[in-house]
Amino acid sequence: MTRVVVIGGGLAGLMAAARLVDQGAEVTLVTFGIGGLQLSHGGFDVLGYTPERVDRPFDALDDFIAAHPDHPYARLGTQGVREGVAFACTFFGDLFVGNSERNWLLPTAVGALRPTYLASPTMIAADPRADHDPVVVVGLRQLKDFQADLIAGNLVKQQIPARAIVLDFPARIREADASGLTYARAMDRADYRADFADALRKQLSKGEKALIPAIVGHRTATAFTDLRDRLGSPLAEIPLPPPSVPGMRLNDYASRHLQDIRVRWILGSRVVAIHGHDRRASSVDVATSGHIIELKADAFVYAPGGFESGAISLDSYGKVLETHLGLPVQVPEGQLIGPDRTAEQPLFRSGLATDDHMRVLDQQNRPVFENLFAAGGVLAGAMRWSEKSGEGIAAASAVRAADAIGDLA
Amino acid sequence: MRTYDCDVVVVGGGSTGAGVVRDVAMRGYSTILVDRADLGQGTTGRYHGLLHSGGRYVVSDPHSATECAEENTIVTRIHADAVETTGGLFVSVPEDDLAFSDDFLAGCQKTGVRVTEISVADALKREPRVNPKIQRAFLVEDGTVDGWQMVWGAARSAQEHGAKILTYTAVVGIEKQGDAVTAVRCIDRRSGEDVTISCRFVINAAGAWSHHIAELAGCHDVEVVPGRGIMIAMNHRLVNTVINRCTYPADGDILVPVHTVAIIGTTDVRADDPDELPIPHNEVQQMLDCGEVLIPGFRQARALHAWSGARPLVKDARVSAQDTRHMSRGMSILDHQARDGVSGILTIAGGKLTTYRLMAKNIVDRMCEQLGEERDCRTADEAVPNSTPGKNYVVTHRLHDREADRRDDQIICECELMSRSMLVKAMHADPMASMDDLRRHLRLGMGPCQGGFCSLRATGIGCAEGIFDADTGNARLKEFLSHRWIGLWPILYGDQVRETALDEWIFQGLLDIDHLPEEKVVFEPVPLNAGAQAAQADAKPETTEVSR
Numbered sequence: 012m013t014r015v016v017v018i019g020g021g022l023a024g025l026m027a028a029a030r031l032v033d034q035g036a037e038v039t040l041v042t043f044g045i046g047g048l049q050l051s052h053g054g055f056d057v058l059g060y061t062p063e064r065v066d067r068p069f070d071a072l073d074d075f076i077a078a079h080p081d082h083p084y085a086r087l088g089t090q091g092v093r094e095g096v097a098f099a100c101t102f103f104g105d106l107f108v109g110n111s112e113r114n115w116l117l118p119t120a121v122g123a124l125r126p127t128y129l130a131s132p133t134m135i136a137a138d139p140r141a142d143h144d145p146v147v148v149v150g151l152r153q154l155k156d157f158q159a160d161l162i163a164g165n166l167v168k169q170q171i172p173a174r175a176i177v178l179d180f181p182a183r184i185r186e187a188d189a190s191g192l193t194y195a196r197a198m199d200r201a202d203y204r205a206d207f208a209d210a211l212r213k214q215l216s217k218g219e220k221a222l223i224p225a226i227v228g229h230r231t232a233t234a235f236t237d238l239r240d241r242l243g244s245p246l247a248e249i250p251l252p253p254p255s256v257p258g259m260r261l262n263d264y265a266s267r268h269l270q271d272i273r274v275r276w277i278l279g280s281r282v283v284a285i286h287g288h289d290r291r292a293s294s295v296d297v298a299t300s301g302h303i304i305e306l307k308a309d310a311f312v313y314a315p316g317g318f319e320s321g322a323i324s325l326d327s328y329g330k331v332l333e334t335h336l337g338l339p340v341q342v343p344e345g346q347l348i349g350p351d352r353t354a355e356q357p358l359f360r361s362g363l364a365t366d367d368h369m370r371v372l373d374q375q376n377r378p379v380f381e382n383l384f385a386a387g388g389v390l391a392g393a394m395r396w397s398e399k400s401g402e403g404i405a406a407a408s409a410v411r412a413a414d415a416i417g418d419l420a
Numbered sequence: 421m422r423t424y425d426c427d428v429v430v431v432g433g434g435s436t437g438a439g440v441v442r443d444v445a446m447r448g449y450s451t452i453l454v455d456r457a458d459l460g461q462g463t464t465g466r467y468h469g470l471l472h473s474g475g476r477y478v479v480s481d482p483h484s485a486t487e488c489a490e491e492n493t494i495v496t497r498i499h500a501d502a503v504e505t506t507g508g509l510f511v512s513v514p515e516d517d518l519a520f521s522d523d524f525l526a527g528c529q530k531t532g533v534r535v536t537e538i539s540v541a542d543a544l545k546r547e548p549r550v551n552p553k554i555q556r557a558f559l560v561e562d563g564t565v566d567g568w569q570m571v572w573g574a575a576r577s578a579q580e581h582g583a584k585i586l587t588y589t590a591v592v593g594i595e596k597q598g599d600a601v602t603a604v605r606c607i608d609r610r611s612g613e614d615v616t617i618s619c620r621f622v623i624n625a626a627g628a629w630s631h632h633i634a635e636l637a638g639c640h641d642v643e644v645v646p647g648r649g650i651m652i653a654m655n656h657r658l659v660n661t662v663i664n665r666c667t668y669p670a671d672g673d674i675l676v677p678v679h680t681v682a683i684i685g686t687t688d689v690r691a692d693d694p695d696e697l698p699i700p701h702n703e704v705q706q707m708l709d710c711g712e713v714l715i716p717g718f719r720q721a722r723a724l725h726a727w728s729g730a731r732p733l734v735k736d737a738r739v740s741a742q743d744t745r746h747m748s749r750g751m752s753i754l755d756h757q758a759r760d761g762v763s764g765i766l767t768i769a770g771g772k773l774t775t776y777r778l779m780a781k782n783i784v785d786r787m788c789e790q791l792g793e794e795r796d797c798r799t800a801d802e803a804v805p806n807s808t809p810g811k812n813y814v815v816t817h818r819l820h821d822r823e824a825d826r827r828d829d830q831i832i833c834e835c836e837l838m839s840r841s842m843l844v845k846a847m848h849a850d851p852m853a854s855m856d857d858l859r860r861h862l863r864l865g866m867g868p869c870q871g872g873f874c875s876l877r878a879t880g881i882g883c884a885e886g887i888f889d890a891d892t893g894n895a896r897l898k899e900f901l902s903h904r905w906i907g908l909w910p911i912l913y914g915d916q917v918r919e920t921a922l923d924e925w926i927f928q929g930l931l932d933i934d935h936l937p938e939e940k941v942v943f944e945p946v947p948l949n950a951g952a953q954a955a956q957a958d959a960k961p962e963t964t965e966v967s968r
Contacts, residue, residue: 158880
């Protein structure tokens with residue numbers, strides 16, 4: 012049985028682990044943090060801007076790849092991205108809904124319309140192209156990260172009939188300042204949902220669609236449909252800045268699934284070294300509480316995330332580093348950071364270079380180890396947050412790496 | 421068109437102007453202060469935070485040292501809400517010549533700067549992060565002062581004595597009758613309205629911009645050389661005492677704990693334009709190296725934000741104009757009656773924030789002399805409003821407030837513990853306030869996330885409160901983020917890169933703010949260099965006619 016160590020608990024690491032188990036591997040997942048999926052907007056991006064807004068990502072990918080030869084999608088190919096999306100759909104089941112190959116266009120918590128390829132079923136009714144229903148943006152006095160007047164004002168500017176209301180409806184008694192998660196825990200309870208629906212229903216006119224913050228249930232999968240049924244009006248969620256309840260729902264689902272399929276999980280532990288010879292890695296050192304353990308394996312998937320996780324960093328002298336294992340980093344040429352905030356900052360394209368199998372390459376374009384693969388945010392060449400490509404890269408690179416390990420065996 | 425009439429117009433709302441308007445008002449004159457931007461938005465808001473004991477100048481400039489020592493005591497007393505009495509250490513690191521430390525000690529005794537030599541062990545006990553290889557350590561009475569808090573205190577005091585403060589009011593002309601100044605013409609940059617203030621006297625305290633104002637009165641060739649210095653705020657109070665290197669004043673030799681940060685600085689390079697102050701990469705590296713000398717491991721600490729300020733130094737023929745470090749730090753009063761034959765106007769430049777009150781006293785004394793009136797300065801006698809003697813600013817004051825109101829109020833900026841009611845109150849008090857104006861008053865967006873979470877909330881709350889519409893909100897949010905970026909990108913490394921990545925995930929990844937509907941232009945202020953443009957316009961004969 013092939014033994015694989017997967018490093019990183021974000022979308023790429025979770026999906027690589029699941030794919031490897033499907034192939035019959037014995038997988039150990041080592042995570043240091045909580046994983047970036049918990050911060051996600053709850054959808055699945057493939058390609059949203061090139062920088063023009065993209066309607067059909069798979070029609071745009073060939074041109075995008077031709078224009079960005081260093082992008083992870085250029086390693087994966089349009090077909091590779093499709094395989095990643097297909098596996099994500101299988102893995103997450105009805106947590107994602109597609110839009111017949113088109114991007115959804117969903118309002119954000121400032122009222123911009125943001126493209127995404129797969130969306131949470133709790134959000135799709137917000138796509139303004141679906142209907143011409145007038146919109147009511149529902150704020151909560153006690154939830155500071157969702158300001159209904161700003162959102163509604165920006166929707167109106169985009170010719171979407173919208174108004175804002177703010178409900179004085181605490182998540183817990185005498186709590187003036189509640190996070191989305193606190194609300195979601197309250198929404199897990201049927202009595203709270205009933206009270207909330209009663210309060211909101213009074214404010215809605217017939218035919219109006221309610222857009223509410225993404226707080227409708229953390230652990231209760233039926234909370235959203237239950238609330239919508241009680242309300243009797245079209246309803247959609249809009250994701251919030253962290254803590255992100257939709258991201259937690261995805262993460263909880265994925266974690267439970269990996270536990271069910273018996274992935275061995277080492278939590279809260281940093282990988283500090285990788286060992287091997289003749290270009291074959293044999294083990295990684297993991298700093299668990301109190302001591303270092305050495306994990307031996309036949310292959311390794313490295314998915315620790317990018318700058319946001321600290322796996323890629325820039326030191327005070329201006330050198331870009333991969334911080335855990337000291338792997339070679341591919342850095343764009345020229346000035347990495349510039350004075351215009353709205354311009355692209357090339358620094359953030361830095362990361363690990365790989366071959367088409369996702370094997371990490373050194374400066375001479377040779378694999379550092381034949382059996383060391385990278386996936387997700389650590390890969391060089393993408394501007395994920397502006398392209399809206401993060402999940403697509405993570406899933407497709409995880410699938411490619413896992414399949415390459417299957418081929419090795 | 422609005423008109424006012426007063427005795428004295430003060431131009432410039434930095435520490436000097438605020439000190440002058442307070443002094444003038446306390447002597448019983450009617451007075452109006454104008455500034456083209458907000459109070460403390462120029463050099464006063466871009467400085468080191470150091471309230472000098474005088475120690476820095478005991479060898480290089482003994483007269484300044486004595487002034488600092490005296491004014492330190494006064495400022496601490498009259499601005500208790502702005503000053504933290506941290507104390508200061510002068511330390512000799514191994515690279516420093518110990519001979520200087522003897523000169524330093526002798527200089528302190530000569531100039532009246534209170535000093536105590538303490539053992540290296542005691543110094544390290546007090547400040548464990550300081551370089552353990554220091555050879556000598558001297559304790560002085562350096563403190564830290566919040567420049568904005570100080571300026572607002574002086575302005576409040578002036579207002580209590582009848583002064584009027586007009587911010588965002590740019591001077592575009594100075595009218596004369598014969599050779600005597602009679603009025604100041606301004607434009608309200610927010611409304612576009614013309615404002616004319618008839619007066620008997622003008623005190624030009626426009627700092628690095630004062631030559632433009634002098635020019636408007638027909639006083640030519642005033643040479644104020646902006647001496648640019650950069651400062652970097654580190655994310656923690658790496659020290660709780662001001663740490664100075666015991667050397668002849670040089671670049672990057674002071675580390676100052678202010679509020680929740682520690683500020684390393686500074687450099688001194690001649691700037692051509694005080695409105696365009698870069699933060700060059702080589703100077704950032706220089707500051708980090710200097711920090712490393714004082715605090716080993718400094719480069720591993722997180723840099724939060726950087727800024728650049730312009731000292732208004734008056735050119736001294738004795739030193740090269742490139743060498744601003746050794747130009748006079750002392751205050752200079754330009755008597756335009758003697759110099760240019762124009763009466764009713766004085767210019768003050770140079771000096772230090774620590775001696776702002778003394779500078780004000782000196783120039784107002786001179787004004788009284790020219791007006792032939794004897795009125796005594798009282799600014800040292802009375803504390804500014806809200807300055808409770810003995811109750812110094814402490815770093816945790818907001819934590820105490822939030823503990824008290826956390827069940828009833830929201831924390832909008834977690835980094836700086838700013839509550840919703842603080843924000844709403846400030847927004848209603850000045851609905852035209854930009855997010856940067858709010859930041860200066862509330863510290864919104866000044867913490868580790870640099871606005872990552874709070875700026876979105878503040879924008880939305882402005883809309884919810886009916887202060888502005890979504891259009892204006894979008895514009896203010898984007899402007900704020902762009903302004904924060906000015907001080908971020910030059911020091912982006914380590915954990916601040918990670919924070920920036922998180923912020924970008926939120927603003928671009930989640931919210932897609934760069935694809936908000938195009939905003940209309942909501943506030944197109946009169947350009948900041950309107951004074952200079954007007955000066956050029958005034959040089960034309962037909963315009964000069966108007967002013968006569």
